Amino acid sequence: MIEVIDSGFYSSIQDQGRFGYRHLGVPVSGAMDQKAFDLAHQLLGETSDFSSIECTLIGPILRFHELCSLVLTGAHMQAWVNENPIQNNIPIVILPGDVLKLRRAIKGLRTYIKINQAIISPVLLGSTSFYKPLTHHAVIKKGSHIFCIKSEKVVNKSNARIRWDDSYLLSKDLAVEKGPEFNVLSKAFQQQIFHNDFLINSQNRMGYRISSPFSMDAVSMLSGAVRPGTVQITPSGKLLIAGVDGQVSGGYPRIFQLTEEGLNVLVQKKEGDTISFKSLDKLA
Amino acid sequence: MESMYTKQDFIFTALGRTLILGFSYKQDERSLHFIQVLSTALHKHFKKQLEDSTITFNSINLFFKEDFQIEIIKPIILNTLNVLDFKKTNPTKLWKLPVCINEEYTVDIHDFFNGDIKQVNAYIERFLSLKFYLVFYGFLPGFPYLGGLPTEMAIPRKATPSRLTQKGSVAIGGDQVGIYPQDSPGGWNVLGNCPIPLMDFTKSPPNLIEPAGRIQFFKISTAEYSEVLTSIENNTDHPCINPYSHD
Numbered sequence: 001m002i003e004v005i006d007s008g009f010y011s012s013i014q015d016q017g018r019f020g021y022r023h024l025g026v027p028v029s030g031a032m033d034q035k036a037f038d039l040a041h042q043l044l045g046e047t048s049d050f051s052s053i054e055c056t057l058i059g060p061i062l063r064f065h066e067l068c069s070l071v072l073t074g075a076h077m078q079a080w081v082n083e084n085p086i087q088n089n090i091p092i093v094i095l096p097g098d099v100l101k102l103r104r105a106i107k108g109l110r111t112y113i114k115i116n117q118a119i120i121s122p123v124l125l126g127s128t129s130f131y132k133p134l135t136h137h138a139v140i141k142k143g144s145h146i147f148c149i150k151s152e153k154v155v156n157k158s159n160a161r162i163r164w165d166d167s168y169l170l171s172k173d174l175a176v177e178k179g180p181e182f183n184v185l186s187k188a189f190q191q192q193i194f195h196n197d198f199l200i201n202s203q204n205r206m207g208y209r210i211s212s213p214f215s216m217d218a219v220s221m222l223s224g225a226v227r228p229g230t231v232q233i234t235p236s237g238k239l240l241i242a243g244v245d246g247q248v249s250g251g252y253p254r255i256f257q258l259t260e261e262g263l264n265v266l267v268q269k270k271e272g273d274t275i276s277f278k279s280l281d282k283l284a
Numbered sequence: 285m286e287s288m289y290t291k292q293d294f295i296f297t298a299l300g301r302t303l304i305l306g307f308s309y310k311q312d313e314r315s316l317h318f319i320q321v322l323s324t325a326l327h328k329h330f331k332k333q334l335e336d337s338t339i340t341f342n343s344i345n346l347f348f349k350e351d352f353q354i355e356i357i358k359p360i361i362l363n364t365l366n367v368l369d370f371k372k373t374n375p376t377k378l379w380k381l382p383v384c385i386n387e388e389y390t391v392d393i394h395d396f397f398n399g400d401i402k403q404v405n406a407y408i409e410r411f412l413s414l415k416f417y418l419v420f421y422g423f424l425p426g427f428p429y430l431g432g433l434p435t436e437m438a439i440p441r442k443a444t445p446s447r448l449t450q451k452g453s454v455a456i457g458g459d460q461v462g463i464y465p466q467d468s469p470g471g472w473n474v475l476g477n478c479p480i481p482l483m484d485f486t487k488s489p490p491n492l493i494e495p496a497g498r499i500q501f502f503k504i505s506t507a508e509y510s511e512v513l514t515s516i517e518n519n520t521d522h523p524c525i526n527p528y529s530h531d
Binding site for chain 2: 027
């Protein structure tokens, strides 16, 4: 059992995602940074459950009541177990009564707490991922308890051979492919968009809002498919990049699609950070 | 019944691992039905390779799990189009859905007609005579986009969205009609409220109505509306909760 002493800024239970229901308007949800999510899974070895706790900006304070092993991946937050600082990407043993304290993110935005036990969380449409209003909660609440089932392998800290590369946390370059409506941008903007830096105005799990100098005429189009990492442009030049909780369709021109790697870079950026787009396609 | 589209009508584009099969939106039931049948066939064919497949007004979208090669997928899709037996498909169901139209729920329509009761009533009367068809779900989980509103009945989206559009709101955005599955901010113009839940994510399948299904609304009073809500809560019968009829 895990006691939530403090829930942090925005902490939720997430798994690999809720697939197969987009046709009913249900977004995939799941971990925003799939790379960090997968790494945590690999570092702990095989466990029967895929859920992690995704922490944003300021992590939670959790008291563990049972023995388990634990690893942090993704953003580097100030992190302690019983006041002893701990590092990302290194599995550690947690004893009954230990308190894990995560505070501000120093590098990146989203951290994953993964333990080698199955987190018990209601499964809805095949996934434990929090997504309100489909699930009852959007975040874990202070004072609540998270229940877990022991996995076969209790402690496994021998996965030191797994290699990781956290340099993406500091990158600002988003690898993109051109989207179906890239050509709504004027020829000048089509060149310029790969040379500018852009400021992130706001972000959440639904998506990122980014300002751009590219105003344009309103394009009348019918809503089209949108997936995590799809970049749409509004008539006033605001760029909207869909997150994993974003709508499955959207009515603005889709100028880019972030690659999986590009999306992992993006979701570790916070309000006020800058990003730039790097083309995978050969430019004319 | 002949196919509404031919090979030449489809354009292939990609959005990462999503293949988009684009076509022009034809606002008639037969075309929609054709797309629905094609989409189902493609979903079946690629089932193991797909996370999801969706339709919108003018596209079928195949969400592949892995990177795909368009040169390999394209001929398969074109072949599916060739062999698809459109004639054998069943006509879609007609659903009769109650909608409560009272002062509380028609504020937006009153505003649009500047309080002209005559125009409001004429609009509502015509609305109730129409048969809509469900094109796809999007925007919110369980939000159906309905086609079939004549262009001259289109009402533009509000310049500033309302902070709260109630669950069950039957609303008009341009020439589309939608039904809000939950309370939400919304920019569409509310005409009435449908007390029947169209989506229950604890059930399998969660949706009452399939894409290409047809919908006609009938007016109920405020008293009937309350009765229906009570009946749904207590799981009892009510004459208004029998929303589906063969046609």
